[in-house]
Amino acid sequence: MITLTGKSVFGGVEIGKILFYKRNSRQIRRWHVEDTENEVIRFENAKAEAIVQLKGLYEKAMKDVGEENALIFEIHQMMLEDLDYLESIIHIIKNQQVNAEYAVATTADNFVAMFVAMDDAYMQGRATDVKDVSERILNILAGAGGTIFSLDEPTIIAADDLVPSETVQLDKEKVLGFATMYGSSNSHTAILARTMNIPAIIGLGEELREEYDGAYAVIDGFDGKIYIDPDEETLKLMKEKQAIDREKKLLLQELKGKKNVTRSGQKIHIYANIGNASDVGLALQNDAGGIGLFRSEFLYLENNTFPTEDEQFQVYKTVAENMAGKKVIIRTLDIGADKQATYFNLPHEENPALGYRAIRICLTQTDVFKTQLRALLRASAYGQIAIMFPMITSVWEVRRIKDILEEVRAELRTDGIPYNEELEIGLMIETPAAVMISRELAKEVDFFSVGTNDLTQYTLAIDRQNPKLDDFYDPHHPAVLAMIQMVADSIHAEGKWIGICGELGADLEMTETFLKMGIDELSVSPAMILSVRKKVRETE
Ligand code: PEP
Numbered sequence: 209m210i211t212l213t214g215k216s217v218f219g220g221v222e223i224g225k226i227l228f229y230k231r232n233s234r235q236i237r238r239w240h241v242e243d244t245e246n247e248v249i250r251f252e253n254a255k256a257e258a259i260v261q262l263k264g265l266y267e268k269a270m271k272d273v274g275e276e277n278a279l280i281f282e283i284h285q286m287m288l289e290d291l292d293y294l295e296s297i298i299h300i301i302k303n304q305q306v307n308a309e310y311a312v313a314t315t316a317d318n319f320v321a322m323f324v325a326m327d328d329a330y331m332q333g334r335a336t337d338v339k340d341v342s343e344r345i346l347n348i349l350a351g352a353g354g355t356i357f358s359l360d361e362p363t364i365i366a367a368d369d370l371v372p373s374e375t376v377q378l379d380k381e382k383v384l385g386f387a388t389m390y391g392s393s394n395s396h397t398a399i400l401a402r403t404m405n406i407p408a409i410i411g412l413g414e415e416l417r418e419e420y421d422g423a424y425a426v427i428d429g430f431d432g433k434i435y436i437d438p439d440e441e442t443l444k445l446m447k448e449k450q451a452i453d454r455e456k457k458l459l460l461q462e463l464k465g466k467k468n469v470t471r472s473g474q475k476i477h478i479y480a481n482i483g484n485a486s487d488v489g490l491a492l493q494n495d496a497g498g499i500g501l502f503r504s505e506f507l508y509l510e511n512n513t514f515p516t517e518d519e520q521f522q523v524y525k526t527v528a529e530n531m532a533g534k535k536v537i538i539r540t541l542d543i544g545a546d547k548q549a550t551y552f553n554l555p556h557e558e559n560p561a562l563g564y565r566a567i568r569i570c571l572t573q574t575d576v577f578k579t580q581l582r583a584l585l586r587a588s589a590y591g592q593i594a595i596m597f598p599m600i601t602s603v604w605e606v607r608r609i610k611d612i613l614e615e616v617r618a619e620l621r622t623d624g625i626p627y628n629e630e631l632e633i634g635l636m637i638e639t640p641a642a643v644m645i646s647r648e649l650a651k652e653v654d655f656f657s658v659g660t661n662d663l664t665q666y667t668l669a670i671d672r673q674n675p676k677l678d679d680f681y682d683p684h685h686p687a688v689l690a691m692i693q694m695v696a697d698s699i700h701a702e703g704k705w706i707g708i709c710g711e712l713g714a715d716l717e718m719t720e721t722f723l724k725m726g727i728d729e730l731s732v733s734p735a736m737i738l739s740v741r742k743k744v745r746e747t748e
Pocket residue numbers: 501503542638658659660661662663709710711
């Protein structure tokens with residue numbers, strides 16, 4: 209048995225096989241598909257998308273570097289029309305009843321081997337091109353609702369670290385837990401583990417080796433330990449620990465339907481943080497009073513091109529309808545920094561957390577922003593949607609947002625499309641600047657929601673993604689708490705309300721403090737709702 213120790217970011221005990229995700233050498237898994245016709249269509253669509261991309265690259269290269277250098281993209285397009293190549297892929301899918309990824313990768317390997325074996329230097333050179341075009345298709349297949357790997361059985365995912373564009377592709381039903389070599393407690397992998405209510409350990413370092421791929425293991429998120437090939441005694445102990453944890457979770461279920469009220473009668477709303485429409489099930493199962501933060505950027509990360517107005521409208525409408533009249537606060541696109549979607553073509557930045565992100569992108573690329581606002585306003589006719597805006601620093605930004613929102617409303621009125629005239633708008637308080645001018649900001653909107661993850665980062669000047677700084681990253685810092693009190697006072701002075709949607713909202717050590725501050729709503733990962741309710745009910 210091998211025992212590895214890291215840092216726990218979410219508790220729980222799970223037992224299963226490890227699957228090691230290797231980023232640089234793409235891992236192509238083979239899985240069985242029943243509907244091979246559909247799988248061929250999946251491949252054809254990816255191929256069509258690859259041709260569009262290559263055409264774009266060809267035109268760009270013609271302008272930037274001239275015809276000679278642009279030619280390669282034309283050759284790649286031709287390769288994607290090569291009958292031998294295409295027939296091989298389709299034949300593998302149909303004959304072996306397997307996924308398109310496997311068929312593309314196998315065909316690429318076969319063709320590369322064939323070209324390399326030829327005498328002709330020109331033909332040998334084509335091997336690289338086959339690899340290149342095949343890689344492009346594999347990327348598209350992975351982005352277009354595909355998965356990093358299809359999991360046949362529940363699995364513990366091990367990796368160096370996972371970025372949001374990778375976690376969105378996971379087959380979440382089958383993930384037992386996360387174990388990563390690096391990563392920080394405030395990363396989105398940690399947030400995802402909390403949403404999914406599964407154990408997660410980060411910072412296992414180089415000891416977490418690729419060779420453990422396929423090994424049987426126990427992940428103990430409480431103690432931050434992973435046991436590879438556990439001995440009988442450990443297995444027995446861990447099974448007991450798992451049973452006790454499950455029992456506790458069952459007991460929490462008894463709090464369903466109960467009010468979020470302190471012993472002295474103070475009430476607070478407890479809402480859920482979600483990343484996509486399918487998380488609504490978790491929110492409802494855990495008795496969420498509403499959705500306090502829908503991170504809409506995950507919709508963009510799941511796609512390999514901008515989601516259209518209609519696609520977004522359908523998602524927002526579904527969430528609003530499923531929440532059946534309960535409040536659903538949707539945050540507009542918060543892309544940039546650690547959340548990167550390649551098709552945005554964001555430039556490399558020295559300081560991405562201080563860079564071109566969130567509302568700054570929306571106020572610059574107003575067509576992208578307006579598409580999202582139209583979808584949100586249209587969906588507001590189907591439930592109690594509220595919109596909030598991330599990373600605000602200035603009053604002019606809010607006025608500009610309101611002007612754009614008004615333009616969109618006017619367009620919808622002209623088109624005779626219904627929307628909720630009473631729709632609430634709010635601001636995320638994530639920067640010290642927003643705190644300092646919170647009295648001014650409070651006059652502009654209906655509510656505030658404190659994003660403590662970023663507020664801590666920007667107040668303490670500590671990169672939330674840097675694992676070396678985990679010990680310095682302290683959301684309990686008096687400066688952060690004073691800021692929360694200040695914004696609560698500002699918004700209450702205007703007779704409006706305030707929530708907290710950062711991870712600190714679920715910190716049970718802080719519940720009493722937040723109640724004293726007069727916070728009106730806490731939005732937490734679905735798995736934490738009943739624990740926070742318990743804490744509120746035990747508080748004087
Ligand atoms: C926050 O910053 O606290 C927040 C809720 O937003 P995110 O974690 O998505 O940046």
